[in-house]
Amino acid sequence: MSYVDVNGKQIEVDEDGFICDPDLWNEEIVRCFARLEGVDELTDDHWKVIHYLRGYYRQFGIAPMIRKLCKETGFNLQRIYELFPSGPAKGACKLAGLPKPTGCV
Amino acid sequence: MDDRETPLLDELEEGDWPSFVAELKRAAEKSAMSADLLRQIERSYADNTGHWKRGGIVGVRGYGGGVVGRYSAMPEEFPGVKEFHTLRVNEPAGFYYTTEKLRELCDVWDKYGSGLLNLHGSTGDIILLGTTTENLQPCFDALGEIGFDLGGSGSAMRTLSCCVGQSRCEHACIDTMDVTHDLTMNFQMEIHRPAFPYKFKIKVSGCPNDCAAASARSDLAIIGVWRDAIEIDQQGVAEYVDEGFDLFNRVIRRCPTWALDWDAEEKRLKLTSEDCVHCMHCINEMPKALRVGQERGAAVLIGGKAPVVKGAMIGWVLVPFMRLEPPYQELKDLIVQVTEFWAEHGKNRERLAELIDRLGMPAFLEGIGVEPCPQMVDAPRSNPYLFWREEEVKHA
Numbered sequence A: 001m002s003y004v005d006v007n008g009k010q011i012e013v014d015e016d017g018f019i020c021d022p023d024l025w026n027e028e029i030v031r032c033f034a035r036l037e038g039v040d041e042l043t044d045d046h047w048k049v050i051h052y053l054r055g056y057y058r059q060f061g062i063a064p065m066i067r068k069l070c071k072e073t074g075f076n077l078q079r080i081y082e083l084f085p086s087g088p089a090k091g092a093c094k095l096a097g098l099p100k101p102t103g104c105v
Numbered sequence B: 001m002d003d004r005e006t007p008l009l010d011e012l013e014e015g016d017w018p019s020f021v022a023e024l025k026r027a028a029e030k031s032a033m034s035a036d037l038l039r040q041i042e043r044s045y046a047d048n049t050g051h052w053k054r055g056g057i058v059g060v061r062g063y064g065g066g067v068v069g070r071y072s073a074m075p076e077e078f079p080g081v082k083e084f085h086t087l088r089v090n091e092p093a094g095f096y097y098t099t100e101k102l103r104e105l106c107d108v109w110d111k112y113g114s115g116l117l118n119l120h121g122s123t124g125d126i127i128l129l130g131t132t133t134e135n136l137q138p139c140f141d142a143l144g145e146i147g148f149d150l151g152g153s154g155s156a157m158r159t160l161s162c163c164v165g166q167s168r169c170e171h172a173c174i175d176t177m178d179v180t181h182d183l184t185m186n187f188q189m190e191i192h193r194p195a196f197p198y199k200f201k202i203k204v205s206g207c208p209n210d211c212a213a214a215s216a217r218s219d220l221a222i223i224g225v226w227r228d229a230i231e232i233d234q235q236g237v238a239e240y241v242d243e244g245f246d247l248f249n250r251v252i253r254r255c256p257t258w259a260l261d262w263d264a265e266e267k268r269l270k271l272t273s274e275d276c277v278h279c280m281h282c283i284n285e286m287p288k289a290l291r292v293g294q295e296r297g298a299a300v301l302i303g304g305k306a307p308v309v310k311g312a313m314i315g316w317v318l319v320p321f322m323r324l325e326p327p328y329q330e331l332k333d334l335i336v337q338v339t340e341f342w343a344e345h346g347k348n349r350e351r352l353a354e355l356i357d358r359l360g361m362p363a364f365l366e367g368i369g370v371e372p373c374p375q376m377v378d379a380p381r382s383n384p385y386l387f388w389r390e391e392e393v394k395h396a
């Protein structure tokens, strides 16, 4: 396992950089992961996606299907990739502190 | 034992056929990655189990697919394959390359990856085997420089592929390479940014011989076909017969619908065209005398797939005949209709065929706005599977 340094705290991540313990998630971690995933500035639109993903994950224990993510946030696929250049699975879910999705988004 | 020895893999080099082991050994001379790959595989044979981890999400900017993440489960022992990701690269339509392009491709891959590649994967992609997370983006950029793009992976429209079609084959009823290229350009978003319930494959064959294996291996198969009569050169047929070709046993008796007859006196082959089911058998047997008809287009089949969840399925006819001329608008609209319906109703990891199986063909046809027709049968002329609703039946 590897660790990512978040303001002096070592956060354990898997080989793809996803957080191992979703309960450790906080906004500091989001900011740190954002830099790693090519997101320069976190806007309200980013947070909307992140909060939606977290809410869904808390409720169902998995990540939503992409189509659902687009519908619920009102952002089309193009917009999601503008916000998260590495895509909804590798980018958005990682920032939202979800463990690695298996084949949904 | 010297850790470069591979007694178990060496066994695979025995015998008459070329072996991947020989190639791996050659690659191992040049690259530390390939050397560790060889050692890890040897270990897998010894332990009788694979030593790869499952899953892995890596990629390049702007793309949601095209890279398949792969990690060794024994990175301490085999550091060279700690990260060993696969890149899928979209092949050119019809698999044509110049040797120069292949050299450029290999140079890029020698620089950024293991140097091992596989032509071609089952979707048709060039498979570049093994690189690190760090090298993914620069490798992708370098591929772009020489004109290559990634293909599809995950729950996306997968890289399209086709037979050589009109470029080399007289049976081709459609320009398979152009259709494939055009659709690929048109569906870039669907290919690179997975948003479907599961994978979706499209393959294009120029005639019912189906060299691209479209009917069995794609969710949507486009197969060239003619709708007038087979062209018969009677002189040519007579020559076959005069040369001792067993016309009756090789062709007439093997026509699945008994559409052919031979008039020995007049030396004429007679075709009852409305009985012909376009199986290609007679044309394949006598290519010098028989040709596909003049009124050409394509049939669209849906629901073919290899066995995963529900076993292998062969495609059904959805549209028996469609003219195919650029810009192929009717075909594109149909693909959008079908994938929209599936994306809306499909469960996660449910292939199109499985969705149709679950909801029933009538619901599917209604959903995509296609009228049922007699050609939509399970097996030709035997098993129509569409049941009419009570209010649709007109009583005499």
Ligand code: SF4
Residues within 6 Å of the ligand: B163, B164, B165, B166, B169, B170, B171, B172, B173, B205, B206, B207, B208, B209, B210, B211, B212
């Ligand atoms: S599918 Fe038909 S057109 Fe295509 S290569 Fe095969 S025989 Fe020729």
Ligand code: SF4
Residues within 6 Å of the ligand: B254, B255, B256, B257, B258, B259, B260, B271, B275, B276, B277, B278, B279, B280, B281, B282, B283
């Ligand atoms: S193509 Fe097949 S079905 Fe048609 S006439 Fe020839 S053998 Fe018969």
